[in-house]
Amino acid sequence: MSLYQSLKEAVYEANMEIPRQKLAIYTFGNVSGIDRQAGVVGIKPSGIPYDELTPDDIVIVDLDNQLVEGKMRPSSDTKTHTLLYRHFETIGGICHTHSTYAVAWAQAVREIPNLGTTHADHLVASIPVTEVMSDAMIQGDYEHETGNQILNVFREQNLSASEVEMVLVACHGPFAWGKNPAKAVYNATVLEELAKMAYLTLTINPDTPRIKQSLIDKHYFRKHGKDAYYGQ
Amino acid sequence: MSLYQSLKEAVYEANMEIPRQKLAIYTFGNVSGIDRQAGVVGIKPSGIPYDELTPDDIVIVDLDNQLVEGKMRPSSDTKTHTLLYRHFETIGGICHTHSTYAVAWAQAVREIPNLGTTHADHLVASIPVTEVMSDAMIQGDYEHETGNQILNVFREQNLSASEVEMVLVACHGPFAWGKNPAKAVYNATVLEELAKMAYLTLTINPDTPRIKQSLIDKHYFRKHGKDAYYGQ
Amino acid sequence: MSLYQSLKEAVYEANMEIPRQKLAIYTFGNVSGIDRQAGVVGIKPSGIPYDELTPDDIVIVDLDNQLVEGKMRPSSDTKTHTLLYRHFETIGGICHTHSTYAVAWAQAVREIPNLGTTHADHLVASIPVTEVMSDAMIQGDYEHETGNQILNVFREQNLSASEVEMVLVACHGPFAWGKNPAKAVYNATVLEELAKMAYLTLTINPDTPRIKQSLIDKHYFRKHGKDAYYGQ
């Protein structure tokens, strides 16, 4: 049995949630998890259909993207994941998908405004969208630079990765994370639902304003932080 | 066996309809029921996923929100439910969800106009939307005030809770009710369908008028009241 | 065993297709069939959920809406069905639903234009929509008058019920028919798909023209009439 068996199983289970939650067709998604003590990341192998995936297939790499254990190549998005783990020190899992409504907002290069309490239950800010990448970054170490684009938008907007657990990469699609791989997929599912709700809302009334700050704060802080008391 | 076993089972069954009817992802919803004689309300416990819920988990509280029976905390929305039970004396069950199209109308702060006979089969009026809550109410006893917003819009528009069994809370989402918990979820499902139909109709023709009063009355009164004769 | 056992079973099977094809929630639909030789119609009983329906529950009435056999009340829409059977002499089954996109077009009181070959494979014309009913008709024998509205639009547009097997009743929803109950539900399913395709097409390009007559004729007549040769 692998030293990283429980990490592999958590990452495997989280990957299997992608098709169950209909967040992607075929293999258009991947989930990773980190064991901070061991300094290793478990991630979906490259190009394997979800219905053929087993816990043993999960590839273990270190934070410099070097293979530690596994018979298959890790997902090509591995460098994006490891960069985020190095800079977002509180997170334990990352989920990348091509879920349909979130991709549409990413392609439109629009952040998703906070229009209601479903959104405010999860985050105060809009769901940020990165800048479109420069040609130099695209032609350089692309998957690493994808991570940098995410770090940049968090830096510029002064966002915290433990408060805002989702982002849109411009022209590409969503990344979400959380304290473990299961929470990362949960946030990817919530993001897709928020993306759909915002789409419909702005079709009904294109001038819908953001919800008022007091209502955002009420919903966010009754679920998060030291005064949290809420569960549905 | 609990004194409130049949209430718990009815509330449990109604809660399980939420994922079956796809009215919410994860735990974004809750159903309660009331035993008017015993003066107690059964409601979903806070934060429990539907697929782990059992009838025994249903929490029993009184109309002043005091715990009567149960090992878990009641849903944080309990105060909204109990306020409605105290003022809407004919209702026996309440369902709150974050169903996608209904939330979109609530976020757009738009009532859902009566555009066709599917709507008129269930209610004469538009589906009302509350005012956006004041900062003072939000920062006060929020879940109680959510109930007050609903009572206010019913008072202002002179609506009867036994005739209009659904409402949108501005920037938040839908509440529906009925003579028992099962009927409350039925009405929440109907509301979501009416919300989608109205969305599509106004996209096809933004100037679609309300249907004529005689047609509303025909459809409503052939199903409701003393001259009812209709079933599909 | 009933004299009308095979009619009951055909009508039962066709009714069960409504939830399978997701054409309606709850009991928002009904299918009937006719035995022209016996002069009787089998139809869904009023208000029975599909998952409780059995073949024995199908109600048999004559063409004057008199009960012939059955323990339950026939669907309240029976008079619409029997009027259509009396005037559309070639049809053997009728299906009424509240399918979402078809209802949206009916509520917008817009016919569905023939925009592509999926439509032309089934009918040459637009899918017609009736006039909004007059107050006098609504307050009179309403379900009978619903049938009259359908007959009127077919008369005015000079349509044949064996060529155009679907219609939208203004502010209400779709009726479809065919040579037997199964074909009626097939046409109701096709109508819903055409309604969705037309909705999407006109959102992409609001000025999309009808397809050219030669293409309509090619698609329709390779599947219908004496020179038909087509199957996918």
Place this chain on the structure above:
Amino acid sequence: MSLYQSLKEAVYEANMEIPRQKLAIYTFGNVSGIDRQAGVVGIKPSGIPYDELTPDDIVIVDLDNQLVEGKMRPSSDTKTHTLLYRHFETIGGICHTHSTYAVAWAQAVREIPNLGTTHADHLVASIPVTEVMSDAMIQGDYEHETGNQILNVFREQNLSASEVEMVLVACHGPFAWGKNPAKAVYNATVLEELAKMAYLTLTINPDTPRIKQSLIDKHYFRKHGKDAYYGQ
């Protein structure tokens, strides 16, 4: 056992993916495959519902549309398939469907622009749409001319069938292909997803530009050609 047993089974399996991927209702689709050495094509028989289809039902024809083996008529679209096989020499399977969003773009006679990396992962170009067919072609050998319309748009836009594996036939719907029947259905599923993503993107922001060429090239060439390295 048939000489063409493995071709029949591959074509059968690929056809069964159409309902599984919800690419068509009823029989609104068909898949074929070619055995280049034997010079024969296996294709779905005409008008058979997917749930009655067996591998033995697959019809074998030669590239001149002459029956080689089979008890049923081949799909009426056979001439479109064989013409494509004769001119697109690298392809091994073809899939035609009436999937909803792809049909909407075809009916609007609009190519699907390349708006994001999900698209660029599969092709560099827009998904092309053919010209509307002339009356003479429609009234001539229609299914053969449908293939000619596809060849024409590839010739005019200087596209390669091994790089662009999908097309919209104006006023009709999508065709997709690949190195075998399974890959053809894969591409038809991807096309439907791209069609939906583009629809949503342009609703959110009608002025969304194509993604930049460097990003298209990065995504396409990391998955295709001699320098490919990508898998999700």
